[in-house]
Amino acid sequence: MIKKPKASMLSRVTATLALVATACFTVADEGGSGALTPSHGIAMHGELKYPEGFSHFDYVNPEAPKGGELKLSVVANGFDSFNPFVIRGISAVGVNAYVYDSLLDASADEPFSEYGLIAETVEVPDDRSFVVFNLNKDARFQDGAPITAEDVEFSYRILTTEGHPFYRNYYADVEKVTIENSHRIRFDFAQTNNRELALILGQMPVLPKHFWADRDFSSSGLTTPVGSGPYRIDSYDAGRSVTYERVDDYWAADLGVRKGRYNFDKISYEYYNDDTVALEAFKAGNFDFRLETSAKNWATAYTGRQFETGSIEKKAIEHQRPTGMQGFIFNTRRAAFKDPKVREALAYGFDFQWANQNLFFGQYTRTRSFFENSELASTGLPEGRELDILEPFRDQLAPAVFNKAYTPPDTGEGASLRDNLRTALQLLTEAGYKIENGKMVHQETGKPLSFEILLFQKTFERVVLPFRNNLAKLGIDVSVRLVDSNQYIQRVRNFDFDVISQVLPQSDSPGNEQRDYWHSSNAGEAGSRNAIGVNSPVVDELIDLVIQAPDREELVYRVRALDRVLLNGHYVVPHWHLRKDRVAYWSHLKRPDTTPKNGIDLNNWWIER
Template sequence: MTRTRKVSSLISAFTLAAVALLPWQAISADTVASHAIAMHGDTRYPEGFPHFDYVNPEAPKGGVLRMAVVANGFDSFNPFVIRGVAATGINTYLYDTLMEASADEPFSAYGLIAESIETPDDRSYVIFNLREEARFQDGEPITARDVEFSFDILTTKGHPFYRNYYADVSKVTVEGERRIRFDFGETNNRELPLILGQLPVLPSHYWENREFGGNGLTPPVGSGPYRIGDFEAGRSITFERVKDYWAEDLGVRKGRFNFDQIRYDYYSDDTVALESFRAGNFDFRVESSAKNWATAYRGDQFDSGRVKTEAVEHGRPAGMQAFAMNTRRKVFSDPRVREALAYAFDFEWANKNLFYGQYTRTSSYFENSELASSGLPEGRELEILEPYRDQLPEDVFEEEYQPPSTEGEGGLRENLRTALTILRDAGYVVRDGAMVHSETGEPLRFEFLLFQKTFERVVLPFKNNLAKLGIDVSVRLVDTNQYIQRLREFDYDMTVQSIGQSDSPGNEQREYWHSSNVDAKGSRNYMGVDSPVVDELVNMVIQAPTREELVHRVRALDRVLLHGHYVIPNWYLPKDRIAYWSFLQRPETVPKNGVDINNWWVKSTDQ
């Protein structure tokens, strides 16, 4: 990434000698050690809390959970590099982080490997004090040197995401065997202590004589609740619970990770995976298809209660699922063209005829949250946008963004007329039934890249509507691995993307929208957003000093992105549609973030 900063570790003999005279929990003069930290405000859980409210602390350990992955296999156990396709579950099960986020707060983190955290009021640096009992799965202690190594290897040899995510770290200092400090550069980023708490800790002693990018299918040493057990390359992987897991009784782990084994089997087709679930070949499924939810979960196993189905409400932001346009391609370089294409997508028809009326149209990048913009900008949000008025479309200030709808008089026909008018303004005309540029004669055509066959039934009607405008669209279905590689290389015109969001947007917004990531292979700036205004708004979001100010800044960013017409919004559902065999049990309380299978357990025989 262009924003990458060189991180050096400056440890003098004097510092080490001084620290050696202090207890490991020594506190800096301007900080107080705490068990937790919140992005804004106070944390929910006190020091020494026994468990999160949304788990069952008495959940029995044992049993096997069988899961399915719809993908064309895997060829790596290293999820931290851009090379290869990592097996599902590695990050979640194999590696612990310095801190653990709770699922029922906007963004609060509690000590996991780190017993405590210190940071001054201005959050210009952070210190983590590690637990003495923290261990890797081979029994070696987790030290500050391992944390330093993890940061260094991820930001120099890892996926470009890490260099960008931790770009504001200016110095790393090991202050003792279990004490490490991160200093930040010229930034007001209050989120940095929390996102450093998300750092996965890797064993330096394991990697010292190994090539980080070439691990392949050699099971590595981790620090988390599971290790890799049996696997069949590209077809299945089993995680085995670490029976002497060092953190099992901590408040952040109590009642979680209860299965003795978790097995993932790979399927190349979701229809086959669904039938395999119905036949009892795996145990838990999150259903993404409205059609399947309405028609496929029937039969004796459902009527008898052996398989249960639930639509569990959640309160997490829905983010943006959409048809994403790659503005690096000439065909989508004009925002007027992008805006016009949206009028050819008939969501209302799709929702009625394909989705059984289950969905709501998405109209924000931060849908289903207080962060979503609405109406016209006013108050503080208008103050934020006003300095950029001459750099933004007038619509940002004068029109509320709403995706085109076919409800009401005129319907799709009227929408296509509107699209035609916008395209004419952009210099396009229809000649011999084809939409071409009036000056160059170049036809308006593009390829829609898919890897999920189920999405063809949504895209093909859209293609047909565009054909009525003389726009030529080809639909290309590729396998998962090819799709991932093409995404990394930005080798697509239009594709379906789901851009998730949290209740507390921060550094990850750079990865999505910042111009520094336009040409960074593997970044998540899928649409090629390249706007000085967006860059400044992203920085403002990252540096928001309070929750209230964060909301205003995110709404301003949302509004500018929407009026940039980078995507054609799809839909969302504020529920998790789940199906599971009845021997599985879940906690009564579902956190704001929704269903988490890692809080479940196998019903004991005496229940």
């Protein structure tokens, strides 16, 4: 899940957790939300694409046959939990996606629109100061119990008090929750200009209150959950595999948001410790589908009789979704990375052009924005409305925000690695460092500049080692540590790292989730997505402005301003992106003729033999 910002800042930020903790829960005998017209859906900005009573999304095959088993692989060190909503444990892949339904369901061919699922209709006033969800009276949990407003209230309360810290931030502006009757619930908001909040509440998974009544929600474990989604857990081998089975009497099967989707009778995941082994298992027919993330594999490994005969299809399918930011992420809580000049200097040691040519077969494009591949990305110098947004913060920002277009260091068009390292040396000198006895040390403390890059994928060493070697020419000691995926997750959750390689995904409609990425209130919150430790009053204010954006045009300007400030904070060394999904699949898998802007979705595929 990913979303939008607003208001005047630090006072509101300080109150974030307090708002959640003191949110008022009430129960009314009758509805009392005023004369609002219920709608079958809600759009962030503009009009809905799909009309009331629509039969299916345009990018699915409504006649897709049901049946068969989809076999998939996961490269990770297993799982120990079926609870994806808490910070403890490692949840099995697929639990949230398949077992639990949400109030509303998003379309994949609009910037941000949602349509009725558990909530049959939704009501919002023009100022979006509250939202009312009218629940579908046919909605059922998998044990047959009806879904009621009490379950929705319970879900909100348990997620924001005992769930992952993400939920407290995501729903921070909810001020009051009122159960108006058994199938009608209202959420009132502290900030009336948080237009996105109604939609992100629509994304909330609905949990069965009766199931958790005598269970500890905050603990992880392998208790088989009860949800309301299209699949339930069929079987599992702890840490090694999990299989989901389609619910035959799934209550929402014929709704427009579900027709033509979730077509497999079973979906199974097998866990592998090594990606090379997983690739060979795929080619041997042990599982059906593979999304390839390695350029080298894509260029060299997908060969053989299965590909020549068409038994396995290999396709690069274009998409139009934002690619977000992948890069080396600095933990600014570490003393070595507190100075942005040091962070900027280190970026000059990464030679993307060399890596793209020698490691990636020229497949990638350099990333230059946290909102890459979208109209939200900043470019050139700020002007017009974007400049107006940034102007009040001029005294708090680096001059480069206003007078220098951000470009990550490269070795193209006349620049060489030697030139880049010379620039890095100049920046480090300005930051108070010098080379002494072949080592980069701080002039005052004498402490050497050294750090560790933490990895969990051995294949990524081929990217990291040249970066390390380039920085060694400046007397900087970089060590590389490879750990298993579970240890990696726990260390990142607790900010126990110097540098990691990470993907920071973005949607086409950024909003409340930006707090979790960049807000100062999350810099010390274990488990938050603010792995960098961004702690900037300006960034805080810009996040609020993004959440408050009144329309799409203003949203674009505000996100560009936020992007520009983040880029000039030099929090990451940008990597690369690809505007295609590289997929390979056995030919009995079939997919719809239309691919939505967000790219492929296996939940729309089916099996034909």
